Structures are given as structure tokens and as C-alpha cells.
Amino acid sequence: MTFEDYRKQDAVGLAALVAKGEVSPVELLETAVARMAAVNPAVNAVTTDLTDLARKTLTDQTPQGPLAGVPFLLKDLGAALAGTVTSSGSALLKDVVSPTDSALTSAYKAAGLVIFGKTNTPEFGLVPVTEPIHLGICRNPWDVSRTPGGSSGGAAAAVAAGILPAAHASDGGGSIRTPASACGLFGMKPSRGRVSFAPAGEGWGGASIQHAVTRSVRDSAVLLDISCQPQAGDPYYLSPPSRAFAEEVKRGPGTLRIGFTTVALASPALDPECKAAVLDAAKLCESLGHRVEEVTLPGDLAAMQLAAGNVIAASVTANVDAEADRRGRPVADHELEPLTWGMYRRGKGVSGSDYVRGLAAIHAYGRAVARLFQDYDVLLLSTLGCPAIPIGHLTEDVSLFVERLFHFMPNTQAFNNTGQPAMTVPLSWSASGLPIGLQFVGRMADEATLFRLAGQLEQARPWFDRTAQL
Numbered sequence: 001m002t003f004e005d006y007r008k009q010d011a012v013g014l015a016a017l018v019a020k021g022e023v024s025p026v027e028l029l030e031t032a033v034a035r036m037a038a039v040n041p042a043v044n045a046v047t048t049d050l051t052d053l054a055r056k057t058l059t060d061q062t063p064q065g066p067l068a069g070v071p072f073l074l075k076d077l078g079a080a081l082a083g084t085v086t087s088s089g090s091a092l093l094k095d096v097v098s099p100t101d102s103a104l105t106s107a108y109k110a111a112g113l114v115i116f117g118k119t120n121t122p123e124f125g126l127v128p129v130t131e132p133i134h135l136g137i138c139r140n141p142w143d144v145s146r147t148p149g150g151s152s153g154g155a156a157a158a159v160a161a162g163i164l165p166a167a168h169a170s171d172g173g174g175s176i177r178t179p180a181s182a183c184g185l186f187g188m189k190p191s192r193g194r195v196s197f198a199p200a201g202e203g204w205g206g207a208s209i210q211h212a213v214t215r216s217v218r219d220s221a222v223l224l225d226i227s228c229q230p231q232a233g234d235p236y237y238l239s240p241p242s243r244a245f246a247e248e249v250k251r252g253p254g255t256l257r258i259g260f261t262t263v264a265l266a267s268p269a270l271d272p273e274c275k276a277a278v279l280d281a282a283k284l285c286e287s288l289g290h291r292v293e294e295v296t297l298p299g300d301l302a303a304m305q306l307a308a309g310n311v312i313a314a315s316v317t318a319n320v321d322a323e324a325d326r327r328g329r330p331v332a333d334h335e336l337e338p339l340t341w342g343m344y345r346r347g348k349g350v351s352g353s354d355y356v357r358g359l360a361a362i363h364a365y366g367r368a369v370a371r372l373f374q375d376y377d378v379l380l381l382s383t384l385g386c387p388a389i390p391i392g393h394l395t396e397d398v399s400l401f402v403e404r405l406f407h408f409m410p411n412t413q414a415f416n417n418t419g420q421p422a423m424t425v426p427l428s429w430s431a432s433g434l435p436i437g438l439q440f441v442g443r444m445a446d447e448a449t450l451f452r453l454a455g456q457l458e459q460a461r462p463w464f465d466r467t468a469q470l
Contacts, residue, residue: 003162006031007467008166010216011070011223015112018069023057025069029114032071036117036163039470042144044400045157047076047135048118050084057114066222068112071164075155076118076135076160077125078170078203078210079104089121089132089151092323092335094149101200102211103231108168111226119167123337124316128178129394130154130410133337137391140182141468146397148180148389156183156213160468166219172208173308174383174412177424180213181383181437184426184466186218187213191445192419193236195227196288202235205311205359207416215464217454221245224447233424245451253452258285259295259372261382264410266305267403270385274436277428278382281438283379284427288456295376299368300361307358308417310350316340319349339395366418372418373443378453383424383437385410411439421447425454426463 001023009017017023028392032435033051040046054071063069074081079087080098082105087093120138130153140148148157152169156179159167173188180187187365188211188352195210197203211227214220225244232238242250248347259281264270270278272446286292324331333341350358372379385407394404415422421444424437444451458464 001027001030001031003035004469007162007233008388010214010464011067011219012216014070014165015067025063025114028069029054029058029116030072031451032116032164034154036166039141039161039163042470043141043148043157043161044136045119045154045161045163046073046088046117047120048084048156048311050115052115054114054116054443059438063112064115065110065112066226070089070113071169072108072113072115073117073119073155073158073164074105074115075121075152075168075170077121077151079168081105081115084118087134088125089123089135090336090340091134092320092331094134100199102200103196103229104227107227107229119152119158121152121338122150125151125170125172125175125315126340127151127394128174128342128405129389131147131391131395139391140388142184142470143388146390146434147182149182151175151390152213153179156180156185158173159183159185159213159215160469161470165216165222166212166214166460169213170208171416172204173416174409176211176213177383177412177422177437177439181424181426181435184386184435184463184468185213185215186217186220186423186425186448187421187437188224188447189415189421190224190228190447191238191421192236192433193238194224194447196229196231196234198231198234204315206236207311209416213350217458218246218249221249221451222284224272224438232311235299241448243448245447248448248451249455251452253449253456256290256377256449258282258290258378258380259376260291260292261295262382264382265297265301265383265414266406266410267385273430274386277436277438281380281427284457284460288460294370295379297369297379298372299365301365303361304417305413307361308413310354310358313343313347314350314355315347316343317350329347355421357408362417369414369418370444377442377449379441381411381439383411383439384408387434387436415441420444421450423450423454425457427457
């Protein structure tokens with residue numbers, strides 16, 4: 001199979017070719033591996049090469065399932081693969097081997113996906129750029145001087161570079177939507193409880209959720225159908241949908257009530273090109289028959305952000321201390337990146353009362369935002385505050401870190417903490433050719449409406465054939 005033919009297909013398309021016998025899983029794997037060899041030196045998206053393991057898997061068995069034979073990559077954070085290291089982007093965990101698969105990995109395997117590597121991520125997924133000391137800088141295929149975003153930056157860069165059509169990702173504050181927006185991809189953050197974290201309990205007080213970045217909407221839907229399998233003892237639980245998400249993509253959304261805003265929730269203002277993209281998307285939705293009007297998002301965002309910071313810091317501290325207990329000695333400051341060490345120290349000062357009150361503030365914010373969705377089906381706003389920023393921009397001046405952080409990602413964290421589904425759709429590009437994603441937020445547990453709208457937008461303004469050229 002030529003790379004040109006390979007890149008014309010999404011994951012569903014590749015699986016169909018395998019099912020018809022027009023291409024073998026081995027051919028698909030070798031095409032993906034060849035593309036990885038050609039482009040990965042430029043972007044550093046794939047940081048663990050499991051090609052030999054994938055080849056052995058295909059020698060030992062014939063993959064079965066809805067995506068049988070399709071090459072796939074796991075993010076090096078969140079989804080464990082038995083017998084391999086999950087480093088979470090940190091040298092601290094570089095030798096820690098996972099004893100078993102996570103539930104999500106098992107679901108991917110059962111669907112026939114062929115796992116051949118792991119992708120780059122910042123240390124513990126803490127920042128929206130992917131420049132970890134342990135794994136090295138990951139670069140954006142659209143412009144290698146810029147970030148692919150984070151924390152699923154390696155996953156998005158791999159898909160945008162054509163290594164594969166879809167890859168595992170996770171999102172605790174925007175980590176699916178940020179890199180999908182920066183790399184011109186579709187990125188759905190599912191509702192809290194939609195995808196199990198088993199055998200772990202939760203991530204960041206329920207803010208984190210796993211799924212994927214994809215080139216097509218239907219790939220995202222099929223992957224969510226595969227992965228929405230509740231496990232016994234899950235602390236958050238959503239029953240699988242009555243109708244497959246893959247079917248929702250084919251259905252018209254009807255007339256939706258769409259509220260939009262051009263504000264940057266956590267910073268003074270959007271970049272002008274992002275603001276223009278929101279207005280353009282609002283007009284596009286209106287032209288498709290939806291009722292669209294400007295809204296103001298309710299809720300105490302500042303209180304929620306402070307609370308979320310405490311929850312995240314405490315979670316980092318707990319994870320680092322757990323590793324210290326496992327190995328039988330404390331973790332020293334030089335074993336973590338400065339930002340992570342700062343979060344660790346902050347977490348040491350978060351009391352039990354602080355944590356519980358923080359969760360209360362987060363839940364209060366979720367209830368306030370939910371009131372907006374009594375009048376609207378969908379909220380539209382910019383995914384990012386600006387297009388992809390240059391490599392190093394976020395970390396080159398510590399005194400400007402917070403300001404630059406929220407200038408880049410002002411609009412994603414809110415919906416991790418409300419638990420609502422939110423997707424970024426690649427509907428616009430900057431004058432310099434960088435992708436600009438538009439974020440659509442739905443009611444809790446209502447991915448179906450978002451997938452129907454996404455399918456409509458994909459038909460109205462196709463993006464699949466608009467690819468980065470490395």
C-alpha cells in the first residue's frame with residue numbers, strides 16, 4: 001500500500017479495506033512504520049517504538065473487531081499496556097513497567113487495533129505544550145517551530161503528520177482539544193464517566209477523561225463506541241448510549257439552539273483571528289438552519305480555577321508520593337521538572353479541607369453553567385486563545401507563565417470541571433496557515449448531539465484532505 005493511498009483513508013476506511021481483503025494488517029502496519037521513520041525525526045511524536053511487539057502480535061493472531069488491523073498509538077500517559085513502561089512524560093517513571101493492560105487498552109485490542117508505539121506528552125500532562133525534558137520536544141507538523149499543543153501533543157502530531165488516522169489521547173484541562181485545535185484535527189472530550197479509568201479510580205478529581213484525536217468525525221464516534229464500557233466499581237458511570245455514536249454522525253441534528261461567545265474565559269481577550277473564527281462558525285451554523293445568538297457564560301470561573309489548581313496540585317503530590325513509597329525513598333527536586341516540583345510543593349500545602357472545599361467550588365461552577373443549557377443545546381466558543389504558539393514560548397520566562405498559559409488556553413478547562421462533553425472542530429485557519437479549532441460544548445452525557453452537529457459541519461466545510469506537508 002502506498003502512503004498516498006493510506007492517507008486517503010480514515011481508520012474506519014482502513015478497516016473496511018482489511019475486511020474486504022484489499023490490504024492486510026501487516027501492510028497497514030508497515031506503511032505506518034515507514035511513515036513514522038520518515039517524519040518522526042522532525043516532530044518527535046512517537047517516543048516509544050513498539051513495532052516489534054506489533055509485528056509479533058500479527059504473527060501470533062489475526063485481529064478481529066470493528067477496527068481490525070488498523071495501526072494505533074497510545075499516549076504515554078493514562079492507558080497502560082502490559083509489559084511496557086508508561087512514563088507519563090517523566091524520568092521519574094522511566095523504569096516502571098505496567099503489569100496489566102488498563103480497561104481502555106483491552107477495549108482497543110478487542111476492537112482489533114494494532115498498537116505499535118506510544119506518543120509524547122509533557123510531564124504528568126501538566127501543560128498545554130509538549131516539551132518534556134525526558135521525552136524531548138514535540139513539534140507541530142504544520143510549522144515545526146511551533147507547539148502541537150498538549151498534553152496529547154504527540155498523539156496529535158502523529159495524526160497530523162500522517163503516521164496514522166487516529167490515536168489515543170486524554171484531556172484533564174484541554175489536553176485533547178488543545179492539540180487537536182493546534183494540529184487541525186477533530187477532538188472530542190467525552191462526558192465525565194463515559195470512559196473508564198480502570199483499574200485506576202479517577203484523574204484530577206474527575207476532570208480528566210480519555211478518548212482520541214482523529215482526522216474524521218466517524219473515527220472519533222467509532223472509537224468512543226469501542227471504549228464506553230463501564231467497569232465494576234467505577235466512581236463515575238454513564239451507561240452506553242441507546243444508539244451507537246457512529247450512527248449519530250449520520251443523522252441530521254435538526255434545528256439546534258446554539259449560544260456563542262467571543263470572550264476568552266480565563267484571559268482578557270481572544271487573538272483577533274480566533275475571534276473572527278468564532279463569528280464565522282456562528283454564521284455557518286446559522287446558514288445550516290440553527291438558531292444562533294450571543295450569550296454570557298454564568299458561574300464563578302476564578303473560584304473554579306483556584307479550586308482546580310488545588311485539586312491538580314494535590315493529585316500530583318499524591319502520585320509522586322505513591323512512587324516514593326513504591327521505591328522506598330523520597331523523590332528529590334532534581335528528579336522532576338521545575339514546574340512539576342512546584343506543583344508537588346503546592347500540593348503539600350493543600351489540606352483535606354482545601355480539597356473538599358475545592359471540589360464544592362468546582363461542582364457549584366458546574367451547576368451554574370448547566371443552567372445555560374436549559375435554554376441552549378450547544379455552546380460555541382474558540383477552543384484556544386490564539387493559534388499554536390512557538391516552541392518554548394510558555395516556559396522561557398517563568399514570571400509570564402500563568403499569563404501566557406491562559407492566553408493560549410483560556411476556554412477548555414471550564415468544561416473538564418463541569419464534566420460536559422466538548423469537541424473542537426477544525427473549521428478555520430490563520431492567515432499564516434495554522435489551524436484554528438472551534439469548540440462546541442453539549443449537555444452532560446449528550447455526545448450524541450455533538451456528533452450529529454459535527455457530522456453536519458464536516459459535510460458543510462470538509463477538512464479531511466487539508467493536511468500538513470512535511
